[in-house]
Amino acid sequence: MTSQKAVFYLVREEILPEAIKKTIKVKELLKRGEVKTINEAVERMELSRSAYYKYKDYVFPFYEASQEKIVTLALLLEHKQGVLSHVLNTIASDHGSVLTINQGIPLQGVANATVSIETADLDVDLEALLDKLRMIEGVKRLEILGQA
Structure with a gap:
């Protein structure tokens, strides 16, 4: 079994597809406690649950990637x-x-x-x-x- 090393890129927000931007905003709503559930957050951002689950583990705000560094x-x-x-x-x-x-x-x-x-x-x-x-x-x- 081969393991691949994750590769990261720093990308400006304006070139990201809407689904990825909305996924980041959903994560921020949840983190700040402005909503209680994922359902509530995706509805507020007008994002499908499937899109959220597709991207949630792969997109992070820059500051989150910089913690403990x-x-x-x-x-x-x-x-x-x-x-x-x-x-x-x-x-x-x-x-x-x-x-x-x-x-x-x-x-x-x-x-x-x-x-x-x-x-x-x-x-x-x-x-x-x-x-x-x-x-x-x-x-x-x-x-x-x-x-x-």
Whole structure:
């Protein structure tokens, strides 16, 4: 018997078929407790039960795939006092564990930084944390470099 290793792709939502998008939304309704049964969730999303069962074990929001992982972020920060500190405090306030920090010398008023965080104990999903970090004054750019 041969076992195949699962292959994963990161795909933008807008190219997914409606049935897959609705399956993800059904799973979110159930996870948040907004509905009590799968029947109620699929009816609300106007999705057939068979489509839900066909895709449910194969589609996940990005943040779910990132739980209990190490994520490395690349940031472009304004050279102003406290910007990196605010980034680190925001990660810590949501119980992200900072593993490494590297910051380059500021050039032309900005500095590149990379921060690796462990996401196992995050209080929020990764996307919510990234949104918070992007909103910090002085964060010019934020990208995910990789995951382990």
